[in-house]
Amino acid sequence: MAYRNGAFVVDTREGRLAQVIGGAGGRVQLRKPGGGLEWEVPFTSLRLATREEREAAGLWPAGPRPAYGCGECAELDAARRAAAEGDDEVRAGDALVAQRRHWRSAHMLGGGAG
Incomplete structure (x- = not known):
């Protein structure tokens, strides 16, 4: 499975939430959501971020409120x-x-x- 650009993932080595910005071979380039620091991670060190993790980071509104x-x-x-x-x-x-x-x-x- 490959992660598409823009997907929110967790770097399991450090537990950091990140956004996919690219990838080649077995490595994926990430950055902090909204921009900032970029780093590279082995594909095997990633998992998709859960809805709860995305909500906690402010990436999608929690609950029914706008x-x-x-x-x-x-x-x-x-x-x-x-x-x-x-x-x-x-x-x-x-x-x-x-x-x-x-x-x-x-x-x-x-x-x-x-």
Whole structure:
């Protein structure tokens, strides 16, 4: 199994949460989530980060609340919930993608609160 660029993993040698930025052969390049220090790890020293680990690191909002009091997060969350209650799976999927895309661009990549 290979880890795709952008995946959140744990360097099991030190228990550090990291984001995959590349790889070649049996080694994977990592960096601290959101940027910063980069390092290289043997593939065998990694595992995928759990949802709980990602939430604890602030990489996805815990619970049903929108993040940071962001108005756009609240609107997208309401739209996702409304779509999930209906029978249109495509609409529900699109709403989830929109919510996650906003979260990634506005809150993970330094865009600030919406």
